[in-house]
Amino acid sequence: MSVEIAREDAPPREFMDGLRDSVPVVVAAMPFGLLFGALAVENGFTTFEVVLMSATIFAGASQMVGIDLFGQKVAPWLIVLSIFAVNFRHVLYSATTGRRIAHWGPVQRLMGFFLLADPVFAEAERRGETHGKITFGWYMGSALPLYLCWVAEGWVGALFGNLVPDPQALGIDFLLPIYFLGLVMSFRKRSFWLPVVLMSAVVSVIAYRTVGSPWHVSIGAIAGVALAAAVAPGTRAGKEKS
Template sequence: MEETQRYESFQDGMKACVPTMLGYLGIGFAAGVVEKGVGLSLLEILLLSLLVYAGSGQFIICGLLAIHAPISTIILTVFLVNSRHFLMSLSVTNYFKPYSILNNIGIGTLLTDESYGVLTTALQEKRPLTTHWMHGLNIAAYLTWVLANITGGLLGQFIPDPNRFGLDFALTAMFLGLCLFQVELPLKKRTTQTLQVLMSVCITLIIFMRFTSAEIAVIVATLIGCLVGTVTHDDQ
């Protein structure tokens, strides 16, 4: 009964988000520093973190603004980079199908790589989750990200080179940590299937990155991995 209660309430979702929040403090701060460095005002940093809410997307926007790229290029690039969110949302849509459309819109709107990692890990462990728990997870991460961006913007003028402190690697490090947490349990339970999926994703990435952009290669590799996982699921 204790395990069930831990995954039911809004507060439980916020507790599950604590590791993500700690990571967002560093990543969001770095994003705010970079955003301030390319000339964005605090209001613009606030709106960027509220409306875009994507670490990779915001860093890319700053890079493109720095080279005075046209708005069409910025929009298309950010769309391609973040199009993986379609796949992430689709992979959990059946679980939240019984809930209202408003609940599903709220979950999908604030779903990130990190909250998706926490969610899928809980699902793999057969946790009885609720939308209240998911909203707590998503909203806690969202507010932390916005706060960290603003803080970085306020203090950015005192940190001219965030790379010296390793802040530029924070997003990559956090993603790798979440990836390890996600594959640990499947490797213990379904070693053969998990290895097949990982191998198919890696091989697809290597091949497609020779001929296409990294964003397209990631999307294709994800689709191939999903296909392999679906085909091999019944064989385990």
């Protein structure tokens, strides 16, 4: 059936759609991949260990925390615990995106979850919002370039770390917050968006100053999610059921 080829959700087209969606993510993450490689070597990692970490963990913030603690000669189990703490928010991503990819095969799902970093999650949620369902082809198209570039950047950063320009002058230290803000804005059509954003912003800043990083991420996120859970059903149905 040749008409099938032109279908909107044909795998090649889905994969190309994913590639297109990955462009801004790859650009925003690039400086951090290079910076990670350079800093990791400075903190005593070998080039192999840099590549291994980027390829197996694939979570920028936790990798930065990991090498920082490693450089301070912190006990290994504490480094592992810190990586876990920084990445704990992925439990929420998993539960959220798991609903959208439940129709995939088991191996496909495991691959999908392995790649579920911040930007991958955000792009998947955006795609789910505009297209209803997420295909494996689109997901790989959007996540694989980021993954491959991330690993390659760690490697290049480790080899040529001293050539990485001053991040401050080029503004690259602030590119990720800008990118994440753009993602926050892209979800503004969802119900209770503004109350959730305000709640998470205020609570995360308070937690950042009291409890400290990285816990402000989980604490702020849970506050926003709890607010949405508390107010949503009653308002949507027009009356409280329970």
